[in-house]
Amino acid sequence: MGRPVVAPKRSRPCMRKSMSPEAQAHRRDVTRNASPDLSGDRHYAILIAERCRMRKHVNNMRATEVQHKEFVDLLSTLLSDEAFVRVLGEQGFTTMPRMLMEHLSGIVDAKSDAVAYPCENGGADNRLNDLCAEAANILSGRELPAMAIVAMRSMSSGRQIEVAHEMLAGHNYTAEFARALLAATPEHMRAVGARVYRAVEVRAIALSSIEQSLRKLYVRAGMLEPGHTDNLFYLALGGTVARAWTANGEIITWLLARYPRHAAFLEKLTVEAGRAAKASRRALKLSYT
Template sequence: MRPQPERTHTALARMVPSRQVAVASVMVRQNNCSGDFARALLAATPAGLRVDDPRGRQSDRDGVRRLADMERGLIRVQLVAQELAAGYYDDLFLLALTASFVGSWMRNDVVRLWLQSRYPGNAVTLGRMASRSECARHAKRPMKLAYTPVSAG
């Protein structure tokens, strides 16, 4: 873990402990511990959650409100992203498994001919899916499989 910038430490020190925890949580989830981000969150902090001298520079109330709204929006987006990420890997696993099944079906001559005779449109779509799933997306080359596909013969 790298040390936090001095400006981040200074901004956090100007907040009450409960606000420090909330801001640190936002910064870690956002993977942004920069001094600029900490100062923006400090600016969004209401006066009641700050420990610095109240006679110092006073923030514009409208600016504080808008920054606080942006912070709440950022937190909402982070929570939605966490919910989506939870199902993301399951979906990827199921897609990979489905692509594997489709690929094995399309390599089987009996299944492929049956599909072509009964459902020609679906056979074309599944054939396209199988050929695309056998290539790595970025490199456009065949994937190295951890197993050897069994060909039907």
């Protein structure tokens, strides 16, 4: 038998040979500087720490929201059971906090919409006048360090507005955070006359990716924060009721026999709150905060 005929291999054209020396040098430069080592960069560490803080904050608010919903469903189920209400009456529990009952029934006090929360710092900072008008308006009433203002002055007006929104969303007005955001600012978003070297520009591109992920966390936090305070308030108010119920032997025995999951939830809430309150040199911290 004859040997099979094998088609000769066709050599691929070398792209590097077809490129000019200047193009090859530019490609090597871009490849070398595309992913700079930021392990020891201070601004990188600040942005990473802020991202970790916001991620933990968002996770805590989500956990509080889930626990609040579970607690409301639990109370609604128990209070709709006539047998449980009868047991409560026999043990002397004939009333509940009015605000908690209104919350469970979906009644919203019209006056709550008219409550005005004062700013943390009522007086305006004259140093904000060094920023663009819109950025100064966003940060009005907040106290910024002088070095934070200096860092923001090195940015363009549009970038100042972005940074002002990020500071407000994260409640972080420190000079270190402002400098880190300046380091993540590309050349075209810096103030006119602010000189940026090639190495700084490459680092800004790398830091901007961290800032983008941080910005997404700010958006999530902004969606959860409006109801977070109410969730904590009603959990604290309901926790006082749960503590009284679990301390009563007849009530907890009845719950364990008919609603074991609900009883376990109430006991866990009470035990964790009591353990945190008795811990040495620690302030009272309920399990849902």
